[in-house]
Amino acid sequence: MVIMTTTSSATFLPVLERIAEEIDHTPGRGRPADYIPALAARDPRSFGMAVAEPDGTVYGVGDWREPFSAQSITKVFTLALDLAREGDELWEHVGREPSGNPFNSLVQLEYENGIPRNPFINAGALVVTDRLQTRTGDAAGELLDFLRAESGNPALDFDTEVAASEAVHGDRNAALAHFMASYGNIDNDIPVLLDQYFRQCSVAASCADLALATGFLARHGIRADGSRLLSRSQAKQVNAIMLTCGTYDAAGNFAYRVGLPGKSGVGGGIIAVVPGRCTLCVWSPGLDEHGNSVAGVAALDRFTTLTGLSIF
Amino acid sequence: MVIMTTTSSATFLPVLERIAEEIDHTPGRGRPADYIPALAARDPRSFGMAVAEPDGTVYGVGDWREPFSAQSITKVFTLALDLAREGDELWEHVGREPSGNPFNSLVQLEYENGIPRNPFINAGALVVTDRLQTRTGDAAGELLDFLRAESGNPALDFDTEVAASEAVHGDRNAALAHFMASYGNIDNDIPVLLDQYFRQCSVAASCADLALATGFLARHGIRADGSRLLSRSQAKQVNAIMLTCGTYDAAGNFAYRVGLPGKSGVGGGIIAVVPGRCTLCVWSPGLDEHGNSVAGVAALDRFTTLTGLSIF
Amino acid sequence: MVIMTTTSSATFLPVLERIAEEIDHTPGRGRPADYIPALAARDPRSFGMAVAEPDGTVYGVGDWREPFSAQSITKVFTLALDLAREGDELWEHVGREPSGNPFNSLVQLEYENGIPRNPFINAGALVVTDRLQTRTGDAAGELLDFLRAESGNPALDFDTEVAASEAVHGDRNAALAHFMASYGNIDNDIPVLLDQYFRQCSVAASCADLALATGFLARHGIRADGSRLLSRSQAKQVNAIMLTCGTYDAAGNFAYRVGLPGKSGVGGGIIAVVPGRCTLCVWSPGLDEHGNSVAGVAALDRFTTLTGLSIF
């Protein structure tokens, strides 16, 4: 187990070490996502966890420096980047309510005239990327710049193999995009949008990178360099959406067990926020039936139990 | 405006006064629920707000001593009373996920084999009452005892007129109960269950009463008399369910604007919890299209903005 | 094999004999309905088939004189009896479109404000019985009188054991009835309605009885005694509804294979109409996954193939 701290204030390091040890002795890690070869190939025994403090200190345990596929975790950052630009107008194009639907969101999209329930279901993320694309001309590039700046890691990049694999399996996202376009809720050409979207999802980053990049949500909207990305109220809004919608159809269970705003990805990563205090990222590739990392949820559950840091 | 404090530590009183004044100057209060005469008759200009501190201090503004129909707010208390008795077994009979469905819950009930999504939709509340009835033989009486003890108000009671009106309009709840019974998820005879349920919903209580009765959720499970009702973890669970499911199909919006665990009722009341710090109850009969008090949500929004007490 | 003819004009008897022989050599009969003991106990090898000619001649093969539980077949008769009384006003309370839904009809009931899609889904049959009950004070009795008169069999009766079993498993129908009552689409007290409905479904009758009782649909609305029950147009309407909605979620397949208006019941019976020519009833208790008699559908398929009597 490699442990590295950038400063001496690694407050939660003993807790992380205890969690890593417990996880190490826990059998049953779920199965990696298998719809893409690059994800399916990851070792389900991998486990990393990092904490970033508001001052930029980051430390971790296990494979916390190992890059993995960020996937849906990136939806938090594109949401913040677009919200910073267009503000509340965004909410005319995507909702903020949990989807609560074991089915794909097509039913609700139809019932609600092409307005997705929230920015974290695929349909909603496509709308956010579409709008960011319209405003920047390169949504994925904008995301990459942001992640590199916040993590201080210039090597952080897209994984072109993963992006290409996503495109091969992209019919469902193409269906969502065309369907919303039929309601006038997509601006860009759909092949362009899908290319941006698949690149965005393919970002490879480590627990350290993502814990740092999430820092603005613990700092109430302030970026690593001290500039403001989101207003205090907007940062609160993003946290609220993470809590109610961040872990697919298991958001209620995640709030119940972990009690922190969080966002998971099918690459096995989960980011979480203790507002005003710190951010976390945990990674282990094995997923439960809802698409959330089995060891990741368990580790965050232990973290809030051991530290008492739940928001509830 | 009547203001009364039971001790000198009325920390948030100035904030409440400012909010009451702002609300007073705000036009547009929505419309009271009209499916029951006793609710429809309430004056939409009524407004009361109370804060209870963990030590039992309670104070408020406006009509904070005026009893109103608690309705769905009581679902929080029956949930806690049943959870205290049976623990996690309850979750085999009712879920913890947001329902996210503008329709009534019948579709999801069917899809999920008679297991309601959460304890705060009507189907879920019927299951909780059914289970509490099985364990106590008088679910509504159990609730009443609890509310009287926590609020210190022995005059708190059912409103028999309201309960009778609910029964007249009870076909939809009867349909839900029979439907779940067809899946084996209801134990009691349905007329018995519905009678208990309608009495439970009819409880008349004031902002002061309900802010005090909610205190155990700010005290991490401890009742007013110092005894433990719920474990720390269970209290956190109830708060998490309130945040994700407490305001009908607008839970995301409530989390976004208010950022506190809350539970509303069609009588116009809303309770909210600042974990470890205080509980609130606000009341104004006019509802928005989701069934939440217009002035109530606005007042809680102002409260967290002015105090910075959001959990996010 | 017992063969009995009441007149010499048993036109289709050789065809029936050939079908019975083929069926006898066909393995795989499906499984009897098992939600009620009296249905589950029937021998899946039972098979009977009868043809009634417009002049009242009836003949058959196999167990064509053996009474079985008519179940949903009775919905055709209550529909005709109510339509005869109230005419087109009925269609404001129940639709005429296929339901096309593998789920129970609750979703569509909700979407369409308590108006069932057609008279042959359970919700629609409850509405028809409710309306007939309002007009006659004894819907089930009215049905029984009709069936006895048309079949010439005064011993035809309700099966009280079956009716009692239906009531025990009646929660889903109670849910449907209460749900529609919440939309104002049920007039009678629900226990009264359910009692009528379960008795109606419990009618025990033979293939001979039911083929004769269906005769008015081959005679364009004329009863056995020469009096008119339905107008020519109404008889055509009932036939059209049987074709599009008569065999649960397999109506399209039935139209495709058999090509006749038909109505099945979970007792294993199916009635069918060759307009202007004859009526048929076939019975075999084993059901397919849609609730239609396996041997019954096969026999009718063979009948139209061998005689060329499909309406298409």
Added chain:
Amino acid sequence: MVIMTTTSSATFLPVLERIAEEIDHTPGRGRPADYIPALAARDPRSFGMAVAEPDGTVYGVGDWREPFSAQSITKVFTLALDLAREGDELWEHVGREPSGNPFNSLVQLEYENGIPRNPFINAGALVVTDRLQTRTGDAAGELLDFLRAESGNPALDFDTEVAASEAVHGDRNAALAHFMASYGNIDNDIPVLLDQYFRQCSVAASCADLALATGFLARHGIRADGSRLLSRSQAKQVNAIMLTCGTYDAAGNFAYRVGLPGKSGVGGGIIAVVPGRCTLCVWSPGLDEHGNSVAGVAALDRFTTLTGLSIF
């Protein structure tokens, strides 16, 4: 009014003349489809009706020689052309049950794993065209050849303006195609498929052309030149699907009022079959809320009433 007969046996001409006169005096024709300029521009007072007898005689009234946009009527011909080639294997890729859903078919597509309910909803027609494309390399060309041969009208052609307009509004069909592709139920590249599909829908033909082209369904599968396209059983199957699924969400009502297998298009045309006897095509551009021609349904209703030719 132009009347032309190719032989002397214009059996139903007096009936058509009477219907045309009645329709002429009937106010209220609905509104033409407005999603495509070329459809919206048609005069709602236009009305034509033609009958084709099995021997190829055709005659009509009103605008029966005027070409209009065939639209969904073409789905009958592509179904027959594909069924002739691949037989029952087609039914593994598309169902035969009514959709019974006022919503678009996305919900059911999802529930049934990408297998559309029947060949006449858009999703099902896309599957049929996709399969015919795979088998022929030019599905639309195959359709055109067939229509020209059966109608004897070599001038019958695609309307390129209509096809281009369809493509502009094609997002919903693109969504359906991608969605089914995600289940592996589409073989061709989606832009290729959509091009074929939009051309197919754009066919411009008259009542005379389409009544003649439908003749094989009255002749139990035999084409105009005496060759067999479909087996007798397959022709019966196509008729059955037209009856149960041919007029969008109003198939039950059409069966009830008209009592013939029929297929409508949003161009205002409807074809209908009297098996063994004749075929009809009626056209009037004004549509009802289900997308069926108002005057067209009324005219067919009168036809079966006046002639007694309903199949029921």
